[in-house]
Amino acid sequence: MLIVGLLVVLGAVLGGFIMAGGQVAVLIQISEIIVICGAATGSILVGNPPSFLGHVLKEIMGLLKPSPYNKQAYMNLLKMMFNLFNVARRDGLLALESHIEKPEESELFKKCPELLADHHALAFFADSTKVVLTGAVAPHDLMEMMEIDVEMFEKEATHAAHVIQHTGDAMPGFGIVAAVLGVIITMGSIGGDPASIGHHVAAALVGTMLGVLLAYGIVGPIATAMMERAKQRVQFMHCIRYALFSFARGESPITCVEFARRNIDPEIRPSFSEMETEVRKKDAA
Structure with missing residues (x-):
């Protein structure tokens, strides 16, 4: 929906402008765009390494x-964890070692490609399970460890979104800078051709408009979408966290995955009956 939303924003703005008799060519002011976008990019580089721009672009493309x-x-994920916990219940905790040491080669983990594709979540799952296998950490201590891990990951996952949001907030200011520069140029043309002066004034006003439009119509919504995607990744790890906590306490596999299910967003959360049917079917297979 990102593309659709951006098209609606641009379509509404440009459509209204054209309906009022405006010429789209007037809005194409390359110098204003360079000032605004260049200043925004530079402000990002001031507080972040150059590689961060590549990271941001990757997230936006995602x-x-x-x-x-x-x-x-x-x-x-629920089915995979249910089967994994069943292996431990049936064959003992040591039976999990082969799966945890090389999850990419585990037939159980291959049933959840989403986990294998998320290297942070996979490492979190594997490392936390290894702690359980040591038998030296109490469940409440394990829960605290996992909470710290998730908190650190959340800071990392949401950093790009926060930076883009702050950049979006600064866009109107960069637009004003572009407009003031345009006014300075206009003042140098006082006494000249009125048409030329009008052109310079229009170009200056375009800078203000672009700054506001980019801030609230493009950059801000993109930052919000990035934040939402980051929260989804964090929720995925919370789901793992509660399942492993229940597993460490010695609960049954179905109870462990029920703890995880309760942590899923209600909009996409499977019902208990759906989950039970699937995991039992998988177990029987």
Whole structure:
């Protein structure tokens, strides 16, 4: 929906402008765009390494794809954890070592490609399970460890969104800078051709308009979408966290995955009956 939303914003603005008799060519002021976008890019580089720009672009491009954290992804995760916990219950904790040491080669983990594709969540799952296998950490201590891990990941996952949001907030200011520079140029043309003066004034006003439009119509919404995607990744890890906490307390596999299911967003959360049917079917297979 990102592309659709941006098209609606631009379509509404340009459509209204054209309906009022405006000429779109007047809005194409390359110098104003360079000032605003260049200053915004520079402000990002001031507080972040150059590689951060590549990271931001990668995240923005990822928004063009559907979120991998959908109902089916969570169902796959619940089934995988249920089967993994069943292995431990049936064959003992040591039976999990081969799966945890090389999850990419585990047939159980392959049933949840969404987990394998998320290296942070996969490392979180594997490391936390290894702690359980040591038997040296109490469940409440494990829960605290996992909470710290998730909090650190959340800071990292939302950093890009926060930076883009702050940049969006600064866009109107950069637009004003571009407009003031345009006014300075206009003042140098006082006494000249009225048409030329009018052109310079229009160009200056375009800078203000672009700054506001970019801030509230493009950059701000993109930052919001990035934040939402980051929260989905964090929720995926919380789901794992509660399942492992229940597992460490010695609960049954179905209870462990029920703890995880309760932590899923209600919009995509499978019902208990749906989950039980799927995991039992998988277990029987």
